[in-house]
Amino acid sequence: AQSVTQPDIHITVSEGASLELRCNYSYGATPYLFWYVQSPGQGLQLLLKYFSGDTLVQGIKGFEAEFKRSQSSFNLRKPSVHWSDAAEYFCAVAGAGGGADGLTFGKGTHLIIQP
Amino acid sequence: NAGVTQTPKFRVLKTGQSMTLLCAQDMNHEYMYWYRQDPGMGLRLIHYSVGEGTTAKGEVPDGYNVSRLKKQNFLLGLESAAPSQTSVYFCASSSYEGGYNEQFFGPGTRLTVL
Numbered sequence: 001a002q003s004v005t006q007p008d009i010h011i012t013v014s015e016g017a018s019l020e021l022r023c024n025y026s027y028g029a030t031p032y033l034f035w036y037v038q039s040p041g042q043g044l045q046l047l048l049k050y051f052s053g054d055t056l057v058q059g060i061k062g063f064e065a066e067f068k069r070s071q072s073s074f075n076l077r078k079p080s081v082h083w084s085d086a087a088e089y090f091c092a093v094a095g096a097g098g099g100a101d102g103l104t105f106g107k108g109t110h111l112i113i114q115p
Numbered sequence: 116n117a118g119v120t121q122t123p124k125f126r127v128l129k130t131g132q133s134m135t136l137l138c139a140q141d142m143n144h145e146y147m148y149w150y151r152q153d154p155g156m157g158l159r160l161i162h163y164s165v166g167e168g169t170t171a172k173g174e175v176p177d178g179y180n181v182s183r184l185k186k187q188n189f190l191l192g193l194e195s196a197a198p199s200q201t202s203v204y205f206c207a208s209s210s211y212e213g214g215y216n217e218q219f220f221g222p223g224t225r226l227t228v229l
Contacts, residue, residue, distance in 0.1 A: 009155070032215050043119075043205060043220035044158075051215050090157060099209065099216030100165060102148055102173055105157040 002027040002093045006106035013081050014114045021076040021109050023091030032094035033074040034103065035065055039087045047089075050074065051098065061085070086113045116141050119221035121206050127227045128196045136191040136224050138206030146209045146216060147189035148173075149181060151202040152223070158205060164189055196228045 003026045013019050025031055032051040036044040048059025055067040065076045074091060088110050092103040122137040138147065145166050150158040150173075160173030164183040178200060180192045189208075193200060204224045209216040 004157075036220075043222045044207075045220075046217060049215065049217065094216070097216070098211065098214060099218060100146055100211060101171070102150075102160040102163050103158075103218060104174075105150075105159070107155055107157040 002031060002095050002104050004091050004093050004104055004106035006089075006091055006109050008109045009107070010110045010112065012112040012114055015083055016080050019076075019078045019081045019085070019111070021089050021091075021111070023074045023076065023106060024072050025074060025091070025093045026072065027093055027095060029096065030069075032098050033065075033067060034092040034094070034099075035059065035063070035074075035076050036090045036092060036105075037061075037087050038090065038108075044090065047076070081111075081113055083113045083115070086111055118142065119206055119208055119219050121204075121221040121224050123224060124222070125225050127229065128193075129229050130197060132196050133192070133194050134196065134226075135193075136204055136206075136226075138189045138191070138208075138221060140187055140189075140206075140208040140219070142208060142210070142219065143186070144208035144210045144219075145186075146211070146218075147183065148207040148209075148218065149179070149189065149191045150205045150207065151175065152205060153202050161191065161204075196226075198228045200226065201228045202226060 035047040148163040149161040162181040206221040207218040
């Protein structure tokens, strides 16, 4: 079975500063990896995904993530955050079915943006 | 397109009462899912369906039942609600395209069991 760890429960970043949210996964083969964002009171929106090919993937809203097999990591980055980026961020993993039998989510990282 | 919709948005139940949460999608997706979200726990899969008439258990299925009688609808039932089922419930749907399933989420149903 796969699992996901997001080590940081809360992160505070100043507006305009760079951001990195950490995600570590456990899965025996090449995983399918996703980052989702949840604004307060809303559902989840997909930011980006990885399942093969280039290990640096670009997503929406200026986010990117890098898959590092040797570190079992899929960290999310943004060069300059905006106040509207304040939200909950979830990393998720899927196994061989690519998510057909559901996703396994991390516990989330709450991002706070300081003015 | 409305995407994924959930009914109701909020509900308060007393212990032992029953209710059904409705999820509807208009994207002609084969796959549908029910997750629950609890503080500090992320989202956990309750049940899922890979097609009309089929359902399967996820990580936390106890106390819930589901039905997928129509392709566009996925119902989650609580036969005898317990306070431990107080949570926010999210429905999602997906299709298998490009080698993976991108799940689209509904806005959630906030359920409180007293």
